[in-house]
Amino acid sequence: MIDHRHSDVAIVGGGIIGCAIAYYLSNQRLRCSVFDSGSLAGEASQASAGMLAAFMEADAPGPLAKLCIASQSRYAALAKRLYDETGIDIGYSQFGTIGIARNEAELSELKRRLEWFVGLGQAAEWLEPAQLRTLEPALADRLLGGVHTPSDHSVSSYHTALAFAEAAKRWGTRFYERTPVYRLLAENGRVIGVETAFGRMTADFVVVAAGSWSPSLLEPLHVKLPVYPVKGQCYSVILPFPLRRPVFAGKCYAVPKPDGTVVIGATQEEAGFDKKPTAEAIATLHETAKSMIPGMKDAKFVRTWAGLRPGNPNRKPIIGPVEGWEGLYVATGHFRKGTLLAPATGEMMASLITGFPTDLDAAPFAPKGHGLSEI
Secondary structure, eight states: OOSOSEEEEEEEOOSHHHHHHHHHHHTTTOOEEEEOSSSTTOSHHHHOOOEEOHHHHOOSSSHHHHHHHHHHHTHHHHHHHHHHHHOOOOOOBOSOEEEEESSHHHHHHHHHHHHHHHHTTOOOEEEOHHHHHHHOTTSOSSOOEEEEETTOEEOOHHHHHHHHHHHHHHTTOEEETTOOEEEEEEETTEEEEEEETTEEEEEEEEEEOOGGGSHHHHGGGTEEOOOEEEEEEEEEEEOSSOOOSOEEETTEEEEEOTTSOEEEEOOOBOOTTOOOOOHHHHHHHHHHHHHHOGGGGGOEEEEEEEEEEEEOTTOSOEEEEOTTSBTEEEEEOOGGGHHHHHHHHHHHHHHHHHOOOOSOOOGGGOGGGGTOEEO
């Protein structure tokens, strides 16, 4: 049973986004309740490789690129603060990231990105093949070059979400795991809480941060949220040689982790809510991984998995109030950027609800700008 019947803010979704929002709101002394139908960080957050790569995730200069860079820049201090508050190590690695070109198309794309990225004042450098192998000897011989971005780092998405949650608990946030939210409670144009499997919870504000499952909660309010699941399959290995930093080519990446494993990912499949890994997809990923790191052929296989990332046609997150419904906010559609954008999303949502000042601009990510419409 729910042990408190009212909160300042009810948050639907216990992934890294929901936990980050709870953390930043609780720091503003708001009493939050977070509901998840499963376990905390049990879906996309658990499946994520944890790359903090603004260079990789933003296609061009603009609001999204600025948000990625700003959110990424918060992680160094955040990792220390969360450890001090909770004792949880989020696996923050500061070795930088390498993007490599195996063909002319990848070469052209990397150089295009490098030009605008440096134009935004970010540290990045072009490396010739010999320089790449000096930095990472495991890389393939026949590369055309690559980009090293020293500010692109990585974390454990799962442990980051848990650290957000544990810190929020210390400020009074309550987490209700395995507690599905059946519907949003609404009266006279205002959302006033949630109805769960174990009772009702009223709230001054409700934030829907349920990833790919968010649209179903808004449909009864006649609001169409353009978010859909994008399946990402990954696998992990143990290499017979060291790999210090994440490496990517095209849409494939290899991310070394503190436990000695390397995560390889990820597919992008619009396959509904199917999370089953497939042999064909993993085999295709492995072939691409070998083209980046030939010694991958001798890697020891550890495991494979899949997660559902919340995609949307605009490929940018949807963050802010839902027009036509007072008290209702959404934070979803982050696609592959959930971990990267978690600090910025939490900070912006807390600012939108409480009014505390931030240098982050949420306006470009408002639901209205995504074509949110009445059904």
